[in-house]
Amino acid sequence: MNPLQRALIEKVGVDNGFEHTLVADEHDVTLASARHPTRSTISVLDAGFGVRFTSGSAALLPELSRGFPQAIRDQAGFVVGNEAALAALLRRAASLSRVLPTQAATSYRKALDEELSALPPGLAGTEIERMVRQRVGQQKFREAMLEYWGGACAVTGVAVPEVLRASHAKPWAECESDAERLDVFNGFLLTANLDALFDRFLISFDEGGRLVSSPSLAETDLKRLGIVPGLELRWVAPEHQSYLSFHRARFLLSVNQIADCQALASATQ
Numbered sequence: 001m002n003p004l005q006r007a008l009i010e011k012v013g014v015d016n017g018f019e020h021t022l023v024a025d026e027h028d029v030t031l032a033s034a035r036h037p038t039r040s041t042i043s044v045l046d047a048g049f050g051v052r053f054t055s056g057s058a059a060l061l062p063e064l065s066r067g068f069p070q071a072i073r074d075q076a077g078f079v080v081g082n083e084a085a086l087a088a089l090l091r092r093a094a095s096l097s098r099v100l101p102t103q104a105a106t107s108y109r110k111a112l113d114e115e116l117s118a119l120p121p122g123l124a125g126t127e128i129e130r131m132v133r134q135r136v137g138q139q140k141f142r143e144a145m146l147e148y149w150g151g152a153c154a155v156t157g158v159a160v161p162e163v164l165r166a167s168h169a170k171p172w173a174e175c176e177s178d179a180e181r182l183d184v185f186n187g188f189l190l191t192a193n194l195d196a197l198f199d200r201f202l203i204s205f206d207e208g209g210r211l212v213s214s215p216s217l218a219e220t221d222l223k224r225l226g227i228v229p230g231l232e233l234r235w236v237a238p239e240h241q242s243y244l245s246f247h248r249a250r251f252l253l254s255v256n257q258i259a260d261c262q263a264l265a266s267a268t269q
Contacts, residue, residue, distance in 0.1 A: 001026055001044050008083065009042050009049075016087045017094020031090075036097035038116035040090060040148040045079060049086045052077035053093060059185075059239055060093065063130055066235060067092055100142035104182040108140040134172065141182055142166040145189040154188040154233050155211065156226075165195035169243035185239035193225045204251035214251070216258045 010021050015121055018031035018040055028050075030176040038055040039095050053060060072079040080086050097103065098220045115132050127230045145166040166188040168175075175181040183226040188205075190198060197203040208212070211231040213222060236244070 001029075001030065001192060005044050009044075009086075012082070013040070016091040017097075024254060030031075033097075036094060036103060038093060040093065041077075042086070047072075047079055048081040049083075050077060050079050051086065051089060055097060055098070057103075059100050059237065060096055061197035063096055063100075063237065064089065064093060066237075083182060093207055095150075096146045099147045099177060099184050101183055104140055104144040104184060105179045107144075108137055108178060108182050111140060112136045137172070137178070138166070139179055139193060141168075141184075141187070144182065144184045145164075145187065148184040149189040149234075151190045151216050152189070152234075153194070155231055156191055157234065158191050163192050164189055165192055167195045167198045169240075169247040183239075183243075186243045188233065194227075195231055197225070197227075198247075201247070201251045201254040203227070203250045205236075207241065207244065209236040212248075212251070214255050214258065226250070263266060 006024055006029055010024070010031070011028075013021070013031040013182070017035070018033050018034045020034065021029060022032050022039065023041075023061075029242065030039055030041045032039045036055055038057075038060065041052045041054070042051040047194040053064070061073075061249060064071075064078070068080075068085075069080070071085065078089060080089055098107075112133060115136055116129065119129070119132070144164075146161070146167050150159075151161065153162075153164060158164070166187060167190045168181075170180065170186050172181055173187070180186060188198070194203065197213075197217075202217060204212050206212055209231075209232045211227070213227060217227075
């Protein structure tokens with residue numbers, strides 16, 4: 001690796017979420033960041049660049065493999081063909097590393113400590129503190145979901161932040177820990193209409209990510225809401241499945257309750 005190649009790699013790192021150079025020698029360059037724990041080690045190959053990631057998240061490499069099918073992956077890491085592909089790979093790795101468990105929860109606790117320290121004395125354990133915790137948590141969850149889904153709806157691909165909502169599959173109040181509440185796999189980034197239906201268990205997603213809707217929703221209303229046959233999640237990671245299973249169970253319970261109410265109403269007419 002010559003000095004020009006080394007300088008190019010360091011510049012790409014700075015521009016794409018890896019602003020610190022830890023090691024630079026004749027073989028490769030190792031980059032890191034103060035904003036996430038992942039490190040990337042980059043070498044120059046005849047075919048382009050070799051990139052190896054060191055991360056505390058087991059989900060990072062599978063997510064990158066899914067998002068970059070054109071990159072060659074083997075036990076040594078990824079091989080990308082040019083500078084633009086290297087930049088895209090590093091940028092996505094940095095984004096994921098800022099939100100994959102447990103980074104979102106860590107960011108939440110830091111922001112929460114700052115907010116709580118600014119409150120007047122005597123408010124610990126009050127409704128005001130609870131509201132602060134929920135507000136900060138929902139803000140951090142939204143930020144994490146925007147990062148994970150690339151700022152676009154998980155179903156439609158709509159990329160208008162003003163109409164996107166961070167929807168929990170397992171509701172905030174029913175989560176057992178902050179890590180579960182802030183887990184990016186516990187929900188989806190959805191347009192407002194999909195979020196409203198998902199939040200009320202009127203739609204859900206099967207194991208393959210295909211959208212399923214409650215029989216209580218009229219076909220005409222579904223069309224008006226832009227819900228048509230064939231809608232599905234842009235992708236489903238293995239880590240989504242337990243949360244999806246929880247949501248589907250509540251969805252089916254809601255469907256059965258509606259059916260029971262309809263049957264009771266018919267019987268009393």
